[in-house]
Amino acid sequence: MEFDTSATAHLAAWFAGNGIALDGPPRLTLIAGGRSNLTYRVADGTGDRYVLRRPPTGGVLQSAHDVGREYRIITGLATTDVPVPVAHGLCTDETVLGAPFYVMSLVPGTVLAGDEDGAGYPLRARRGASADLVRVLTAIQRVDVDAVGLGDLGRRDSYGARQLRRWLRQFHLTTRRRLPLVEELHDQLERTIPPQRFTGLVHGDFRPGNVLLSPDGHINAVLDWELATLGDTLADLGWLVATWRQPGEAELLESPTAHPGFASREELVAAYQAGTGRDVSDLPWYQAFALWRLACIFEGIFVRYSTGVMGDDGVDPAAEGERVVRLAEAAREAFARLG
Template sequence: MSARRSPEIDPVPAQPLTDWLRAEVPQVPVGDGPVEVERISGGHSNLTYRIIDARGGRWALRRPPTGMVLATAHDMSREWRFISALADTPVPVAPPVAYCADESVIGASFYVMGFVEGEVLGDGPSGERLAPGEPRRTLGLDTVDVLAALHAVDPDEVGLGDLRRSGGYLERQLRRWHRQAHDSSVPDLSTIDRAHERLVERAAALPPSDVRIAHGDFRPGNLAVGPDGRVRAVFDWELATLGDPLADLGWLIASWGRSGDALAVTIPGPNAVGGYPTGEELVARYAERSGRDVSDLDFYLAFARWRSACISAGVYSRYAGGVMGVTEADGGAARLAGVYRTAESALAALDAG
């Protein structure tokens, strides 16, 4: 599949950014010419760029996609708030540097953070980039330890308590993603609708959960890790909210998989190669570190698959509309097929659970 930058879009114009940095962010040294700006590969929603300053220092910038932005889905101030709140906790995040709400600077709100060195293991082949043995085992266990550390943070103590919403988290999530799937350009939503009905029914029977920070997309593809397998930073906070911590665990395990699973993982990760802990080990580790009951995990795995289909519907719409900074030769057909396949796997998971 070929990809190229659209010649009609400049998501981060270097000179206006440089002028803003010079005026507002003195810790980023700029010279007479503009800073260097380059897209960091990966990511299907908010866009990430590497900024190189006048002394060769590196920073990272996050901004929304360039069009077809779904309501509430690409709030830069929300991402900024979460990484700022977590900066002094045991949860590793990139150091927050500055936030810009003025859309006239680069055409959208954005924020700048420190650049964290590390491998981002976002697909199956990437697992080979960690040495066999202890680093691979460490990556799996440390991923779960960081997740448990995130869920141990008291939202009130870090200034996020006002983000609590009335009603149940799962009820809100099921309503939100169902609505956004129907706002997408996917032509057939019947499977998503059937799975939605069954998830609503089963969610109503679950015991109430405690309210914690839920990342929303917690998996190795959103982590920077060192050569020892330790997590150096958690990225991509665009879906973060206060809610059910087991939704994060279900999302992680749906992408990691378990040894007896009949269904394919939602997003292949580094453990597609050998030497990584099993999904069962990760679940047991989380239960031990968090003290939470994980007996309803099968529901959260089905919910993760359904939610993944709804998110993919929005991603498909943005790619089909040509607003992701690249164009694709297949016209999005493979992405549309992926939406349907993931929705079908959610129904299958509900049948199995």
């Protein structure tokens, strides 16, 4: 979306009132690639300075796109081993930009969202980037949520059952078409939920596309915390593995990792086990759950782009709709591989 002169003036006044330095009026540029909250670079007379996050302009479901929650999480994690941007301010006054928003520091780094990103990332750094993803994932799971003020972020028990209910409800609230496979898979997953062995902070979308990488394979910051909650930490490992593409595989999702140098799924899991000592025998269920949840999420993306509330960043709504079906089919195939 575009911001008129009045909105820019309101934003400049908010920056000044919150002690956030600007050299001249702010200029906002939409960062392409986001599928949930809208993300903007904020520049002034000296160049790019900050990043602003706000919800979409419509089609927002209850509990989704909560930028206040994101702001709270990155503020809480500032003193931990989890790399996050510096949070500068949260605005809940919708008269400023028409929606709540928060501002954080602009962290240098490369986002590896799709295949071209992975191909262009230095070969020498790919192995290190794979290892650092696992290192940072384990750092997230080691966070003492009570000590950093996130202990009431959500319920800790019955994560699998709660997530299945939540995403089926979101799917029903979002969709405008009939996709019976999504409901069938929900029932199958619900009947086979594994016991919750490890509880902690769950990012909810931990993958290369949501971190900023340095040229040497180090993670400078973890982004996009809007789905974070408390619960079963194996869900993040299942998500990472389910979204990790290997050489020769068809591209179901945007993924940068189907190139030489990136670790295999088996190597990711082995590194996680070595770093945590945890039992991952239930991981196939979490992979099937991740793909099913992705189908539910992408149905929302399909609807938002179809109705024009996500701005014009080149996304084909029809392709997003087809992706939902392929994800549901992939989840069915993953579930069939369960012992």
